[in-house]
Amino acid sequence: MREVLLVRFGEVHLKGLNRPYFLKTLVDDIRKTLGEGRVWLSEGRIYVSDFPDMEEAIDKVKNVFGVYSVSPAVEMEKDLDAILAKAAEMMKDVKGSFKVICRRSDKSFPLNSQVLAGVAGERILEANPSLTVDVHRPQTEMWIEIRDHAYLCNREIMGAGGLPMGTAGRGMLLLSGGIDSPVAGYQIMRRGVHLQAIHFASPPYTSAFARDKVLSLARLTGGYQYGMKVHIVPFTRPQLEIHEKCEEGLGTVIMRRFMMRIAAKVAENERCSCLVTGESIGQVASQTLEAMMCTENVTLMPVFRPLIGMDKLEIIRIAERIGTYETSILPYEDCCTVFTPRHPVTKPRLDKVEKEESKLDVEKLVNEAVAGTEVEYV
Ligand code: ATP
Numbered sequence: 001m002r003e004v005l006l007v008r009f010g011e012v013h014l015k016g017l018n019r020p021y022f023l024k025t026l027v028d029d030i031r032k033t034l035g036e037g038r039v040w041l042s043e044g045r046i047y048v049s050d051f052p053d054m055e056e057a058i059d060k061v062k063n064v065f066g067v068y069s070v071s072p073a074v075e076m077e078k079d080l081d082a083i084l085a086k087a088a089e090m091m092k093d094v095k096g097s098f099k100v101i102c103r104r105s106d107k108s109f110p111l112n113s114q115v116l117a118g119v120a121g122e123r124i125l126e127a128n129p130s131l132t133v134d135v136h137r138p139q140t141e142m143w144i145e146i147r148d149h150a151y152l153c154n155r156e157i158m159g160a161g162g163l164p165m166g167t168a169g170r171g172m173l174l175l176s177g178g179i180d181s182p183v184a185g186y187q188i189m190r191r192g193v194h195l196q197a198i199h200f201a202s203p204p205y206t207s208a209f210a211r212d213k214v215l216s217l218a219r220l221t222g223g224y225q226y227g228m229k230v231h232i233v234p235f236t237r238p239q240l241e242i243h244e245k246c247e248e249g250l251g252t253v254i255m256r257r258f259m260m261r262i263a264a265k266v267a268e269n270e271r272c273s274c275l276v277t278g279e280s281i282g283q284v285a286s287q288t289l290e291a292m293m294c295t296e297n298v299t300l301m302p303v304f305r306p307l308i309g310m311d312k313l314e315i316i317r318i319a320e321r322i323g324t325y326e327t328s329i330l331p332y333e334d335c336c337t338v339f340t341p342r343h344p345v346t347k348p349r350l351d352k353v354e355k356e357e358s359k360l361d362v363e364k365l366v367n368e369a370v371a372g373t374e375v376e377y378v
């Protein structure tokens with residue numbers, strides 16, 4: 001008898017011919033996350049054993065993208081008496097209602113699933129008469145699976161869900177020092193997109209502290225995919241030129257168009273196929289529908305905004321859960337806040353924006369910024 005983890009995967013089931021690739025990626029990711037112990041795939045489940053602290057293993061495995069849920073389970077010989085005794089023991093201190101669910105893939109086991117569930121239910125009630133049976137909405141499900149061994153579990157911890165790392169391709173996250181962009185990155189990574197980050201820095205208007213803060217956020221966000229490549233773009237020159245030459249109220253939207261152009265170029269060089277931002281409708285002047293239309297107009301690369309329909313409080317809740325919130329709220333000077341116009345135009349018109357922008361040598365500014373970009377690995 002020994003303790004194992006039983007790992008269920010959700011949508012990976014759906015992926016037809018890609019299934020072996022998805023599962024191999026998921027098993028590899030779990031191995032990488034744990035660093036030790038045994039991880040193997042058998043009959044549509046992933047198992048973990050021989051990890052020194054199983055509660056710690058649960059905490060780690062549940063955060064791996066593609067994991068639907070994790071259960072600590074007992075693996076034992078397929079001996080009916082021993083199974084019933086163990087099931088009763090596991091339910092001894094449980095309160096409320098329960099149900100036994102059995103699965104038997106080894107058809108040579110003498111009892112079929114229904115009979116086994118009935119017998120086990122009786123034994124559990126004998127040992128703990130305070131329990132009640134509820135087959136529809138039980139508070140506890142006692143699982144007994146008869147496979148190569150018997151597996152018993154009565155606790156299920158929900159996992160991160162989504163798809164295994166990188167199985168959906170590569171993307172470029174526009175990472176500021178705020179609350180939203182790390183959350184946006186997490187949402188897209190969870191769908192199997194491996195992300196790099198790009199950050200626009202405007203020294204001396206933004207400090208070395210701001211840069212460190214962004215790298216910390218990249219480290220936290222990238223932790224969900226075993227590290228992150230971060231591109232730091234020198235953005236002072238475009239900012240100053242926009243500030244000097246363009247109508248003040250349109251400054252923000254023009255600056256954001258520069259960000260998009262530069263990000264798209266760097267993304268193309270890195271063979272990424274989408275940009276990701278933390279925008280949400282109406283949150284600030286540059287996130288009105290009109291402003292986002294003007295911003296997006298400069299690139300053909302898809303721009304994904306996973307937070308688009310979310311309220312700030314919902315975003316904060318996720319930031320807290322994924323561990324980026326505390327770092328995001330540290331004070332810093334964002335390059336956007338330094339050059340923010342006093343009265344930004346909330347409904348910019350594309351023709352006006354383009355006219356203002358024509359006062360600048362856009363291509364040269366973009367190319368210089370791309371050429372000056374520094375790379376850090378966190
Ligand atoms: P966040 O909380 O992510 O900073 P925000 O509410 O401050 O977002 P904006 O400053 O308008 O909103 O930025 C919107 C999005 O644009 C950000 O979520 C991020 O994806 C991108 N962005 C803004 N500033 C930068 C920057 N300096 N470097 C890289 N991306 C940025």
Ligand code: MG
Pocket residue numbers: 176177178334336
């Ligand atoms: Mg910001």
